[in-house]
Amino acid sequence: MNYDIRLVVADDHEIFLDGLALMLSRQENITLVGQAGDGRELLEVVAREKPDVVMTDIKMPRMDGITATREMIRLQPDARIIALSMFDEENQIVEMLEAGAKGYLLKNADKQEILDAIANVYEDRVYYCKSTSAKLAGMIAKSKFNPYKHKEQISFTEREQEIIQLICLQYTAQQIGDKIFLSKRTVEGYRTRILEKMNVRNTAGVVMYALKNNLIKEEDLL
Known part of the structure; x- marks a missing residue:
């Protein structure tokens, strides 16, 4: 893919950060x-550099990531912001998304997931961390936060809905195939089409889409 993403990070x-x-x-x-060590400095750097994507810690001195995100969105409604979070900050992650962030990552995310998140948010997709817990999904x-409310309703076949539910329950392609009598390859083909329809990139994205669109209930995940 031929692009050059201008990025600012704050922590x-x-x-x-280094x-x-x-x-x-x-x-x-x-x-x-650009880099920043707190929310106020982040706003200054963003105003000066006008980046394509911003990655920011949630908890920072002087101004936290939630307040900074609200201000960035006020000034630029289509700003593309990724929250960086510790594993025990579920409430703050939700606040970041409600403030306008398009995605979040736990700070222990690996290099490839960080790069995937940046690329997806740059392309205006929501990115849910692969390590999203059932509690946070709920x-x-x-x-x-509902990135689907202004989008056309997507229809899924009965078979696709069945596979969506099993994906949400963390079944592997092989396990799904064994359960509904399909080959692993066929299930993988269904999974690829489901992700494309939902415009998501991983299982966490499928779970979130399914919950927001009533394809699965929260209690089914527990």
């Missing part, structure tokens, strides 16, 4: 145009 932990910045600076198609489903 108040200097070692984490390590993230070093990794990102080595990537083709990404230009790191919280997001109940929240005001």
